[in-house]
Amino acid sequence: xxxxxxxxxxxxxxxxxxxxxxxxxxxxxxxxxxxxxxxxxxxxxxxxxxxxxxxxxxxxxxxxxxxxxxxxxxxxxxxxxxxxxxxxxxxxxxxxxxxxxxxxxxxxxxxxxxxxxxxxxxxxxxxxxxxxxxxxxxxxxxxxxxxxxxxxxxxxxxxxxxxxxxxxxxxxxxxxxxxx
Amino acid sequence: xxxxxxxxxxxxxxxxxxxxxxxxxxxxxxxxxxxxxxxxxxxxxxxxxxxxxxxxxxxxxxxxxxxxxxxxxxxxxxxxxxxxxxxxxxxxxxxxxxxxxxxxxxxxxxxxxxxxxxxxxxxxxxxxxxxxxxxxxxxxxxxxxxxxxxxxxxxxxxxxxxxxxxxxxxxxxxxxxxxx
Numbered sequence: 001x002x003x004x005x006x007x008x009x010x011x012x013x014x015x016x017x018x019x020x021x022x023x024x025x026x027x028x029x030x031x032x033x034x035x036x037x038x039x040x041x042x043x044x045x046x047x048x049x050x051x052x053x054x055x056x057x058x059x060x061x062x063x064x065x066x067x068x069x070x071x072x073x074x075x076x077x078x079x080x081x082x083x084x085x086x087x088x089x090x091x092x093x094x095x096x097x098x099x100x101x102x103x104x105x106x107x108x109x110x111x112x113x114x115x116x117x118x119x120x121x122x123x124x125x126x127x128x129x130x131x132x133x134x135x136x137x138x139x140x141x142x143x144x145x146x147x148x149x150x151x152x153x154x155x156x157x158x159x160x161x162x163x164x165x166x167x168x169x170x171x172x173x174x175x176x177x178x179x180x
Numbered sequence: 181x182x183x184x185x186x187x188x189x190x191x192x193x194x195x196x197x198x199x200x201x202x203x204x205x206x207x208x209x210x211x212x213x214x215x216x217x218x219x220x221x222x223x224x225x226x227x228x229x230x231x232x233x234x235x236x237x238x239x240x241x242x243x244x245x246x247x248x249x250x251x252x253x254x255x256x257x258x259x260x261x262x263x264x265x266x267x268x269x270x271x272x273x274x275x276x277x278x279x280x281x282x283x284x285x286x287x288x289x290x291x292x293x294x295x296x297x298x299x300x301x302x303x304x305x306x307x308x309x310x311x312x313x314x315x316x317x318x319x320x321x322x323x324x325x326x327x328x329x330x331x332x333x334x335x336x337x338x339x340x341x342x343x344x345x346x347x348x349x350x351x352x353x354x355x356x357x358x359x360x
């Protein structure tokens with residue numbers, strides 16, 4: 001049985017915030033060179049080309065939907081929510097239930113899965129040991145406040161640095177394998 | 181009149197912690213290749229050689245003192261505290277008062293000042309606009325809990341990436357100029 005890999009690929013400020021307190025990611029716009037929250041210069045395109053499915057929370061989904069055209073083509077996109085939202089495309093599926101079971105189902109179904117965010121969903125996947133790779137785009141700003149990516153957790157996780165790339169925008173992209 | 185530069189040079193986990201909840205930095209030891217909390221491979225030595233004075237809080241001072249031999253040679257070291265502690269060396273001076281005035285005095289007296297930590301002192305210096313450069317040694321681990329380097333702040337600060345170095349230990353050293 002194959003087991004898919006889940007990658008958390010996300011942009012944070014140097015002080016660890018991923019969004020304003022209301023979930024807005026407007027602060028990212030000035031750093032974007034390609035129109036995606038990506039670290040710029042093609043790294044996003046290469047990453048996305050390899051992705052089979054996406055998983056995200058409802059607030060992130062509503063953020064992405066607010067950008068206009070749905071950016072994730074026909075990739076199956078799982079949105080964790082108990083509420084009803086409009087479906088951006090036929091590829092969007094609303095899912096609920098506990099994270100461990102859901103992640104296991106996704107890992108069976110897809111080889112490479114992008115965990116998009118937000119903080120609550122990320123923390124759940126990390127807590128349950130369902131994040132294999134961490135790709136952080138460190139954006140050169142101290143935001144001061146907002147939604148932190150990492151909260152408090154009882155688990156320590158070892159990381160192995162796989163790649164460190166500097167982009168022209170000053171964004172540093174760090175790729176880590178997440179250990180036990 | 182000359183004005184000294186203050187550099188915050190500090191190691192954090194990828195999830196932004198600088199110490200365990202009790203202030204201990206034992207978690208750093210396994211990543212150290214030179215015996216200093218430095219990112220390894222000589223970058224600390226080069227940095228320290230250029231430093232004229234140090235400033236730190238009392239908890240950090242007590243941590244450093246607990247390591248044994250005082251590691252900062254004869255560099256004037258200002259410890260912010262209202263309490264009495266033993267002086268590690270003649271170069272240690274205990275200071276109190278508000279941070280803005282203190283920082284201004286240090287900047288007049290010394291050209292290159294190392295802001296060592298901890299979180300409370302760092303946040304005070306950042307808040308008052310007295311940190312010119314940020315050198316973060318990102319240690320490849322998610323600690324889960326402890327003392328965060330950056331808290332919440334009402335000020336957003338722009339950063340300019342000056343240098344990005346990968347060390348053999350997997351530590352990534354990022355050097356930023358702190359703007360307005």
